Each structure stands twice: as C-alpha cells, then as structure tokens.
Amino acid sequence: MPSLIDLRRRIRSVKNTQQITKAMKMVAAAKLRRAQERVIASRPFSKNYEKVLASVVGASSGEEGAASHPLLAVRTEKRVQVIVLTSDRGLAGAFNSNILKGAQAFLAEKPGTQVQVEAVGRKARDFFRRRNITLSGEHIGVFDKSLFADAARIAAAAAAERYSNEEVDAVYLVYNEFKSVMSQRLTVKQVLPVPLPEGQASSYIFEQSPAELLAKLLPDYVSIMVYSAILESAAAEHAARMVAMDAASTNASKVIDQLTLYLNRVRQASITREIIEVVSGAAALE
C-alpha cells in the first residue's frame, strides 16, 4: 500500500500537468482564432486571383506561346520535389505524425523517382534528418507570423527556380488542410506544373497580351498556393493542439479523481487500523 505522502505528491504532480495542458489549450484556442482570421482575410484575394487567372487562361488558349510557359511544361516525373509542412512545436496530437506518415507513403508510391524533400516546420526537418534524408531546404518559424513573403521565398527558391531549371519535374505540397476544429485532412497538392483553372471566356480588354499576362501571373500563383497551404496548416495545427490539450486536461481530471478516491481509502484504512490498535490495547489492559 503506497504511503499517504506518496499519493499526495502524485496528485499534486498531475494537477500541475493539468494546469499546463489547460493553459496550452487556451493559448491554442486564441491562436486558432487568429489563424482562422488570416485564412478568411486571404480569401478575397485568392478567390479573385483564380477568377482572373481563369479568364486569362480562356483568352490565351488560342494564342501561341501561352502553353509553352516553363511553369506549365509537363515532363515525365523522374525527379520530384516534395514540400512537407509540419508544425514547429509538438504536443498537437497526431498532427505531425499523420503528415509525416502521409509524406512517407507518398514517397513510397513513387519508386524509381528521385525525391527531394523540402521541410517547412521544425518537426519535418528533425524527422527527415533522423532518417538521413538530405533536405533541399528547411524553413522554420514561418507559421507564427504567416507572412506572404515567406511563402513567396519558398515558392521562388524551392519550386519555380528548380523547376524551370529542370532540376525537378514536378513539385508537390504535403500538408494538413483545416476541415473543422475536430478534423484535419491530409492533402497532397501538385503545384508544378501549375494546375490551371478551367479557362473561361470573357470580354476583357487586355492591356498586355494574354500570354504575357499569364507569364506574369503564374509565378505569383505558385506563391499563393504555398501561402494558402501555410495558412491552412497553421490553423489545423492550432486546432489539433487545442483538441489534444482538451483531451489531456479531461484525462488529468479523471486521474486526479481516481487518485483522490484511493487516497481517502488509504487514509480511512489507516485511521481504522489505529482505532483497532487503541481499542485492542485497552481491552488487553482490562
């Protein structure tokens, strides 16, 4: 039977843990709200950008030189670039392990191709480093601020440059999409060659020729895809952490209840024993 002191110590330690998980849950909830606001704030831009792109694609489809843009060139996939987005911090439930498992499954699906991995987030970097997979690049600390400039840098250096120099034949993003607070969806998205939206007929006057405009729009479109993946992943991360910390706090309450019950039983047992000792001692004197 454990001593009362040990039990009390144990309860105190669980309580401390619970305080931490509760605090983390609150922080995650606040950060989630901010991340969601960012997602919503970026929507007017990305939605309209896609619409404009669709009009340009529609108008340029007949023109020569439009389909031959280097970012649209489809090649057989011999060398593939994968950009994996995880979080920088742990304690977010299965958030990171789902992504990394998904990324590995994706790599396994492509036997015979040379795969380059680019890590966004500390967890991805550590994971691939432990497995001695050389990274073509690592980006840490992009989720806190979620700046478009970071996304543009990743897209420009990692994707567009390597792709147009034909160092890689396709570029994929692997990230968690924010579906709801309770669930994230593992998403693998092709960014290069650029998946164009369906062309739409339009009656715009074009200041530049549609092909020229398309050439201006495409590199930024790649950055926008990377940026929205970063925003989604940040929101999903905080949602996952909030849920995980909520579960941890509930579990801690349960453990505390059980331990308190046990503590009281032990305490009563020892009181009973003492009474018996006193009574039987007195009885022996009679």
Next chain:
Amino acid sequence: MSTFELEIATPERLLVKESATEAQIPGASGELGVLPGHAMLLSSLGAGVLTYKAGGTNHSLAVSGGVVEIQQDVVRVLAMVAEKPSEIDAKRAREAEKRASDRLATIKDNIDSARAFNALKRAQARLAIASPDQQH
C-alpha cells in the same frame, strides 16, 4: 455622383473595400485612370503609387506586383504588396532606395538591373506617400 466599388486586396488581407469616384492605378504598361463605367479590362500591376478618391478625400497606397481587374462597376486590385502611408517605415524605404540606385549604377547585367530598377521604383513609391512627419 456615380461611383464604383473599389477593392484592394493582398494575399494577407483585404485593405480597401469602398465606393470610390476615381482611381489612378500604376499598371505595368502605364498609369490607368479609372472613372465609373470604365470598360472591362485586365492588366498586370507595376510598382508605384495608387491613388483613389472616396467620399471626397484622396487616399494613396504604395503597391507593387499583381493584377488589376476592372469591370463595369467593380475595380479589383490584387496586389502582391500594398501598404498604407501609416505603415511605411520611411527610414527603411530611404535605405532601400539608396541601395537600389547604387546597384543600378554599378551593374551591367540585364536581369539584375531590371530587378534593381523594380526595387528602386518600389522604394520611391513608398517614400512618395510616407507620412510627412517621417520624412527626415
């Protein structure tokens, strides 16, 4: 007075959404003056100062990169970067201007000079609208 709906958005946020009576937009192939009822038009955006008049007052923003979409009564500016005067760090912009003009003076390479030229234009646009109390 007739107006049109002006929307200015960057990937990070929606900056402006209000009815305006006129706008001057720095297109990649020259300034675009927009009044209500403008013909539908698509153009890419250069680096420069965008000004518009809404509710009788003039506003200006420093923008660079992106695309402009003009419809009958909606003007959408999808800029990669757009800043209000209050957000501009005049000191940094001045340093950037100096750096860009120095680089422009020394390099001969076409691609690099185009890049430096763009950087210079961006810095100048920022400086042009930076609030006066920051000018020194």
